[in-house]
Amino acid sequence: MNPVDTLAELFKEFPGIGPRQAKRFVYYLMTRSTAHLEELAARITELKKNISTCTECYRFFTKNNVPSPLCSICKSSNRDKETLMVVSRDVDLDTIEKSHSFNGTYFVLGGTVPILEKNPETKIRLRELTNTITAKAKHGLKEVILAMNATSDGDNTVHFLEQQLAPLAEKHSLRISTLGRGISTGTELEYSDSETIKNALKNRG
């Protein structure tokens, strides 16, 4: 294979990128200077050099030449240690942080448990989660919020985690909660499903 097709094959594995756009990426790169391509290549190579996975919440974080096993959130003394929010992916954590509506700590599952999945424990960091919860329970943890997507995979992951965490929750008197359902910004009542309306009524304020 020629260099164009070889590189296009690699871009095709990027999330949401089809063969046509992958090729357009390559043609775009060919119009850029050699210096720019070297800059891009360097950033890709170094990506993981400066990035660590936090040993407590498992999110990716920048080391900034300061060796530390913990990310800035887990290290911070300003975060509320009583609530732990479990999210699927780093992007979800980013979205929550940007909303400035949560001041507790996080745990990144690294995936979801699809419906009918035979080996759920291979899809998410279950053992790591129970370890983190056990450790945090000794330091004031009171609530675990399962913050999953309102999709069938998200619902299934909530269901699986509720079962798996039940003994731990009972042992340490932890509340296991989920995100409130209701009408989300921008939606019209007429197009809302019964489940959403039921929750919007239950959670009325």
Place this chain on the structure above:
Amino acid sequence: MNPVDTLAELFKEFPGIGPRQAKRFVYYLMTRSTAHLEELAARITELKKNISTCTECYRFFTKNNVPSPLCSICKSSNRDKETLMVVSRDVDLDTIEKSHSFNGTYFVLGGTVPILEKNPETKIRLRELTNTITAKAKHGLKEVILAMNATSDGDNTVHFLEQQLAPLAEKHSLRISTLGRGISTGTELEYSDSETIKNALKNRG
């Protein structure tokens, strides 16, 4: 104008119908039998003959040859008289009823109050609403739920009604509530706005 264009002009006023589709409606009708057109015309003419506007909730309802000023919901002894849900349009009421999650009574505003509207009272049935609330307050009404769309017009209508109903609410010790906001079925956390996340956290269960 010829009969085709004259009728197309009338169809163009239908909600969501442009000139092209209006004309397609006419061509469609020309392929139907004269009997079918007469049937359609008869149903349109008789539409309002069998339909009344309920004097209590202002929704449209079918008379069924039984003269009554009230619709089946307002007449029913099985509906909870303590909660009144205020909706914009009949379709919203239909959607709520289909969700089987509400057993109180309704009030149809007949519209919304757009932002910057100079004469809000001309857009919705405000006087009729205060009359209905005053009357129901004497028969056990405890809460008025403002069930508007989660859009800017909906939010503005809620804001306007809260101001207008405040004296009445105080006088009769009524709770004025709104639909709970949160993540609606099918949405992913990553694409949720800060307002929705804030509410999803507040309403967690």
Place this chain on the structure above:
Amino acid sequence: MNPVDTLAELFKEFPGIGPRQAKRFVYYLMTRSTAHLEELAARITELKKNISTCTECYRFFTKNNVPSPLCSICKSSNRDKETLMVVSRDVDLDTIEKSHSFNGTYFVLGGTVPILEKNPETKIRLRELTNTITAKAKHGLKEVILAMNATSDGDNTVHFLEQQLAPLAEKHSLRISTLGRGISTGTELEYSDSETIKNALKNRG
């Protein structure tokens, strides 16, 4: 069924209208005056009274109190009698007329021949078309343009008509032609299929 649902059922048969929009039409009509509904009903009932089907081209046309078996195009002495354009539906004829690029006469097939259709002759006015061509051949007709959609049903209709009209074309020395394929206004080369490019090259000017 109540008047709302009965009428909604009739609107659901309109082209491109689903149950939700059908109901929205009914609610819209309920907000209009009784006079408006009667006007609409009258226009629907009278639709076919003033409309005839042209006995030559089979398009719908307005009678305007002047009884005539022919539409304005077929009656006109300014139209070129040497070319006959065969279209599927009245809307196609309207689109061509609006383009001011054709001055011949038309024939409206009244449908298309879907692929694998067992009884093609029941789907379109085939006998009427051969009659019209035979009659026009005696008065100078030289070319029949099969102006179908560039879709698989359109292509199939062209194929079927070419076969059916072949004997007639030979007998009267008629040219049977089809619309030129090529790049249509607004399209980009990159997204064009091989068939379109082949034709764009063949028809280059």
Place this chain on the structure above:
Amino acid sequence: MNPVDTLAELFKEFPGIGPRQAKRFVYYLMTRSTAHLEELAARITELKKNISTCTECYRFFTKNNVPSPLCSICKSSNRDKETLMVVSRDVDLDTIEKSHSFNGTYFVLGGTVPILEKNPETKIRLRELTNTITAKAKHGLKEVILAMNATSDGDNTVHFLEQQLAPLAEKHSLRISTLGRGISTGTELEYSDSETIKNALKNRG
């Protein structure tokens, strides 16, 4: 800026990529092995090392360790030397080649001339094009096909080139042609604009 944001900034410059997807690319890369990232970086760095720009048609081509100023098409003795197709970008050339409907040679302009552009000659390889045409005219060139998009920019580029190439065309008796317009595969007559219909009629076959 941290490594994630720095890399996301570079991906944001990729064609059609917004800030959200740029970040998703970075997160995706973090889940891949260091070996995979090094492979990707190597392919990007080497991209231009093995790629040359053809000195005749200006398309990108793979050198394959065989030093040559010409691409495989320009070098080939099987290509028809009488027709030269001028395209905007390499992707257009790829699309035409895939259609197997053209056997002449190409010239890649490297861009288009937008409407009202003050310095058109800075947007496209005009001098290189006239040089190529002059050289090819001595070896049997008879026709130059301006194969631009059927968009306003494409039309403007055609118009500009026709003016610029007029003296050369006259001097060497060259035909300057453009792609045929017409109904493209998949379109319906009803939705076609007047220009397209006019061309479909002109190019009927």
